[in-house]
Amino acid sequence: MxxxxxxxxxxxxxxxxxxxxxxxxxxxxxxxxxxxxxxxxxxxxxxxxxxxxxxxxxxxxxxxxxxxxxxxxxxxxxxxxxxxxxxxxxxxxxxxRPGSGVLRIAQNRLLEKGALVENGFPVPEYVEVDTIADMVRGVEKIGTPAVLKTATSGYDGKGQVVLRSAVDLREAHASLRGQSEALILEAFVPFELEISVIAARGPDGDVACFPPSENQHVNGILDVSIVPARIPDEVRAAAVNMASEIADALDVIGLVAVEMFVTEDGELLVNEIAPRPHNSGHYTQDACATSQFEQLVRAICGLPLGSTSLLSPVVMVNLLGDVWSAAGGAPDWEAALGVRGAVLHLYGKSEARIGRKMAHINVTAPDVETALSRALEARERAAGRG
Ligand SMILES: Nc1ncnc2c1ncn2[C@@H]1O[C@H](COP(=O)(O)OP(=O)(O)O)[C@@H](O)[C@H]1O
Ligand SMILES: [Mg+2]
The missing domain is CATH 3.40.50.20 (Rossmann fold)
Structure with missing residues (x-):
């Protein structure tokens, strides 16, 4: 260029x-x-x-x-x-794009939280852990429940253990030590719900954020995204604002997905960031004027960012390999696609393993509760249970 x-x-x-x-x-x-x-x-x-x-x-x-x-x-x-x-x-x-600076930060939970704190963004309380002595001190400081995570290469809930009490401390440490150079111990956040915001930022510093999605995880893997997220408008605005400021602070050119916890009193804590398209942004494909993928193209090419406006309430459900095993082979697509508003996105993976992301279905509907029940029904039908 x-x-x-x-x-x-x-x-x-x-x-x-x-x-x-x-x-x-x-x-x-x-x-x-x-x-x-x-x-x-x-x-x-x-x-x-x-x-x-x-x-x-x-x-x-x-x-x-x-x-x-x-x-x-x-x-x-x-x-x-x-x-x-x-x-x-x-x-x-x-x-x-995004450049190696934000990539390095996103690769390491310690660097990531450090960069967020440095720029004034709220994160859960955390400490770096190496030895078992650090672990003891960490638990004294943070208390339990807490979450021990590998600093690097964790995804879909892999590389983390929840500590219910100080008794599990040695076992937790032993199970993750060796998987990563460093570990991080975080306070367990008793969140009301989890949301994420995907921000796009162009080379000229223009930013556009997609509407926050409400994300439900099962076994650490995203299961369902619900949009609009069922949060007060002030929280929605604050979340969008925070994602936009993070994109600026980290000088992202491209997309950055910001995962956040919403506490009972409506406070936001940043859980993690990802400088790429995100599973929780798949809803944009069928419910926004511009998809997150087109937005990434626009951002890295220096084209005007597309409209992020939401055209309809929408729910995305992930289909893991589990659906294939429940169906005893290929899912029942005919039944699933009979659900009103269902759109299938199938990834072309040859082998369906348990826990492996194989596909997702987006369902748009006049209201979010209808979209949710239809999306869940589509997945049940795909699994042969509908
Ligand atoms: N500190 C925490 N408090 C409460 N729940 C957490 C915490 N950290 C992670 N989780 C739960 O585990 C999920 C996966 O953790 P996350 O840090 O996002 O790692 P991953 O890279 O695997 O997505 C989160 O979406 C959340 O549901
Ligand atoms: Mg995550």
């Missing part, structure tokens, strides 16, 4: 990581007339199936990341655990 102008349709966009987020990014980018190249070790990855071209290599392969950057007008990534050093090196050869 020239220093001044946007990266226009016809240009080539790169994505590191070939999962469902990359796939949906690629589908929207191609709809808009871009070419897409994906870097993933699996040539038939969900993104590989829909991209124009593939670089088949491990994510950590610095040479491959550099090749991607050289071949593309701009490169993004669809998960945080790409090699930040490789990204930092490749940045010299072209555009990587």
């Amino acid at each position: 020239t220093a001044a102008g946007p990266i226009l349709p016809g240009a080539t966009l790169g994505v590191v990581g070939g999962g469902q987020l990359g796939r949906m990014f690629a589908l929207d980018a191609r709809r808009m007339g871009y070419r897409v190249v994906v870097l993933d070790p699996d040539p038939e990855s969900p993104t590989g199936q829909v991209a124009n071209d593939r670089i088949v290599a491990p994510y950590a392969d610095a040479g491959a990341v550099r090749e991607l950057v050289e071949r593309c007008d701009v490169v993004t990534y669809e998960f945080e655990n790409v090699n930040a050093d490789a990204v930092a090196t490749a940045e010299g050869a072209g555009h990587v």
Whole structure:
């Protein structure tokens, strides 16, 4: 791209990581007339199936990341655990957006909370933990219940244990030590509900936030997102404001998803951030003027950000591999799609394992309670239980 102008349709966009987020990014980018190249070790990855071209290599392969950057007008990534050093090196050869700065922060819960605190954003009380002695001191300071997490490479609730009492302390420490260089002990937040806001920010500093979604997790994995979130309007406004300020403070070019806890008295605490599209933003595909994936294309290309207005109440349900095993094979799509307003997004993964994200269904309806009951019904029908 020239220093001044946007990266226009016809240009080539790169994505590191070939999962469902990359796939949906690629589908929207191609709809808009871009070419897409994906870097993933699996040539038939969900993104590989829909991209124009593939670089088949491990994510950590610095040479491959550099090749991607050289071949593309701009490169993004669809998960945080790409090699930040490789990204930092490749940045010299072209555009990587969001940049390696925010990537490094998002990769490490200690750096992440440190950066948030430094910029004045509220987070749950936490301490860094290395030895068992740190753990004892940490529990004395924070109390129980508490959550012990690996500082790096946790996702979908993996790499964390809830400590109900000080008695579990040694066991918890032993179970996670070795999985990560550092551990973090956080106060367990007795939240009313969890929400997230996805902010988009362009190279000129323009920011647009999608409406907060209310997120319900099962076994640490997102299960359902409900929009509009059932929170007071002041809390909604505060959440959007906070996500927008975080995008600015961390100088994001692209998307940043901000997960937050809402406490009983309507206070917000930031749980974690992700500088990429987010599962809780899938509802935008069928209920917003612009999807989160198109917004990512616009943001990294320096195009005007799209409207984030919500066109309808909506509920997204995730379909894990569990639905396949309940159905005894392929889910009953015919039954699921018979539910009014249901839209299927299937990721093209060949193997359905328990706990693996395989698909999601968005259901729009005149009100959120109807959308919720229809979305749950669609999933039950898919599982052969409807
Ligand atoms: N400090 C906490 N207090 C209460 N619940 C928590 C806390 N940390 C995590 N959780 C629960 O576990 C889920 C997953 O944790 P999170 O830190 O978001 O990691 P992941 O990277 O796996 O999404 C959260 O969405 C929330 O439901
Ligand atoms: Mg999370």
